Amino acid sequence: MARSIAFRDALREAMSEEMRRDERVYLMGEEVAEYNGAYKVSQGMLAEFGPKRVIDTPISELGFAAIGVGSAQNGLRPIVEFMTWNFAVLALDQILNTASKMLAMSGGQISCPIVFRGGNGSAGQLGAQHSTAFESLYANIPGIKVVSPSNGYDAKGLLKQAIRFEEDPVMFMESELMYGDKSDVPDEEYYIELGKADVKRTGRDVTIVSFNKMMKVALAAAVELEKEGISAEVIDLRTIRPLDWMTILESVKKTNRLVIVEEQWPFGSVSSEITYRIQKEGFDYLDAPIRRITAADAPLHYAPNLVAAALPDVPRTVKLVKEVMYQVK
Numbered sequence: 001m002a003r004s005i006a007f008r009d010a011l012r013e014a015m016s017e018e019m020r021r022d023e024r025v026y027l028m029g030e031e032v033a034e035y036n037g038a039y040k041v042s043q044g045m046l047a048e049f050g051p052k053r054v055i056d057t058p059i060s061e062l063g064f065a066a067i068g069v070g071s072a073q074n075g076l077r078p079i080v081e082f083m084t085w086n087f088a089v090l091a092l093d094q095i096l097n098t099a100s101k102m103l104a105m106s107g108g109q110i111s112c113p114i115v116f117r118g119g120n121g122s123a124g125q126l127g128a129q130h131s132t133a134f135e136s137l138y139a140n141i142p143g144i145k146v147v148s149p150s151n152g153y154d155a156k157g158l159l160k161q162a163i164r165f166e167e168d169p170v171m172f173m174e175s176e177l178m179y180g181d182k183s184d185v186p187d188e189e190y191y192i193e194l195g196k197a198d199v200k201r202t203g204r205d206v207t208i209v210s211f212n213k214m215m216k217v218a219l220a221a222a223v224e225l226e227k228e229g230i231s232a233e234v235i236d237l238r239t240i241r242p243l244d245w246m247t248i249l250e251s252v253k254k255t256n257r258l259v260i261v262e263e264q265w266p267f268g269s270v271s272s273e274i275t276y277r278i279q280k281e282g283f284d285y286l287d288a289p290i291r292r293i294t295a296a297d298a299p300l301h302y303a304p305n306l307v308a309a310a311l312p313d314v315p316r317t318v319k320l321v322k323e324v325m326y327q328v329k
Contacts, residue, residue, distance in 0.1 A: 002184040008041045010152030010185050011117075011174070014159035015042070015079055017189070019049055022077065025163060028055040028064055029081030029118075038083045039119065039179050065091035065116070069099045069169075072114040077163060082118035085134045085173065091116075099169040100143035115162045117172035120148070121212065121263050122311060124177070128299035133263040135211070136270050138171045139241040145194055146240040148173040150215035152183030154238055157192030166194065173240075175213040195242035199251070203233035206257040206321050209248055209274060211237040214312055218261045221317035230325060240270055245277040249285075252278055256287040257324045261312050266294040288324040293317055 005013075019025045026049075027042060033056040036043040046054040057064040061082060068078040082088045088095070099112045121133035139146045145168055149155040155174070162170040200215070201222055210218035215236050222232035233251050237244065252258050258278055260271040271292040278290060296310040 002186045004182045005152060005185050006179065007152040007155060007174070007181045007183065008039060008179040010156040010183060011041050011159060012043065012045065013185070014156045014163070016045060016048065018160055018163040019045075019053060022164070024075065025077045025079065026053040026055065027079045027081065028057055028068060030057055030059055030083050032056060032081050037081070039176060041179070042081070061087050061090040062094060065094040066098075068114050068116075069094050069112060072099075072112045073102060073110050077113050079115045079117060079163060082116065084130055084176075085118055085120040086130050086132050088116065088118070088134070095138075095144070095169065095171075096141055100141050103143060103168070111167040112169050113167045115159070115166075115170045115172055117159070118174060119176040120173035121175055122300055122307065123175070125302050125304060125307065127302045131300040133212075133265075133295065134171075135173055135240045136264045136268060139243070139270065139273075140268070144169045144171055145242065146171045146173065147194060147238065148212040148240055149238055150178075150210075150212055150236050152181065153185050154192060154198070154236070156185055157190050158194065158238065160189075161191040161194055164191070170194070173212060178213055192238070194239045195244055196238065197244035197247040198236045198238055199233065199247070200236050201232065201234040203231040203255065205231045205255055206259060206324060207233045207235060207248065207251040207255045208259050208261060208317070208321070209235045209237065210261040211240065211270070212263065214261045214263050217312050217314055217317055220314045221261075221321065224314060224318050225321055230321065232321065237270075243270075243273065243277075245274060245281075248274060249278060249282045252282050253285045256285055258286070258290045259317070259321050259324060260290070260292040261317055262292070263295050263311065266292075266297050269294055288326065291320050291324050293320055
């Protein structure tokens with residue numbers, strides 16, 4: 001049996017189920033306890049687990065990230081919530097210089113099983129300092145894993161996997177705009193392996209790859225293209241590192257065309273890595289250059305017209321697909 005629940009509820013279920021199973025798991029972050037979470041993801045968890053396992057922190061990302069990293073290296077399995085990944089840059093020293101490197105620096109003796117999670121990317125008119133998408137930045141760091149789900153079903157399975165089984169630090173990128181989105185989530189327990197992309201829609205003419213909330217753009221573009229006789233296969237990466245480029249390659253072998261839709265800035269982005277991998281391993285299967293649509297190469301401004309101009313949308317994605325189909329002069 002499955003229930004239709006909100007994205008935030010799927011995340012809460014994942015954390016609560018793992019906390020009931022393993023007393024080493026705990027949650028900490030700003031407003032996660034008394035306020036029930038800035039986005040109500042942790043609603044009710046303080047009442048169930050108590051203040052020793054659902055911990056409100058000061059506004060000090062570097063400080064509580066360091067506590068989480070230290071406790072992970074000493075046998076606990078912390079979940080650290082950042083109110084937004086934009087604030088996590090203050091904790092980058094702990095993530096980059098300690099969490100990601102300790103396994104290598106200790107000769108394999110000390111792992112760091114910690115999950116950092118929170119809202120990522122744009123969420124409307126929040127200004128440049130609250131609107132950055134960080135997947136490619138963290139995916140550039142060896143020793144950590146990066147997850148960026150597009151729906152509640154995937155989010156729950158991936159988060160449970162990260163909390164329970166992963167011995168490496170996991171960066172779990174959510175979207176503030178998706179916390180209220182509904183998904184069918186089964187009653188029975190399930191886990192989703194990290195590093196496995198998912199074909200959300202099959203097609204024959206072009207492959208569209210995306211992740212997180214840009215999957216809405218990719219899937220909506222596929223619907224519009226279908227009206228014009230173009231069959232698009234849509235792949236949800238789900239995990240950015242490790243990157244499942246083989247699923248993309250197998251799709252391109254069938255469709256011979258690839259378009260990537262992402263919210264990153266263009267330079268050194270996820271689409272840059274995908275493009276390199278596919279042209280290297282699948283050049284002979286391509287009937288057109290790989291194309292991508294990304295965020296504008298600039299900070300995201302507050303004005304709604306500039307937000308709309310900066311981010312990928314359905315019309316521009318449809319136009320790009322038609323270009324690789326050689327249907328636009």
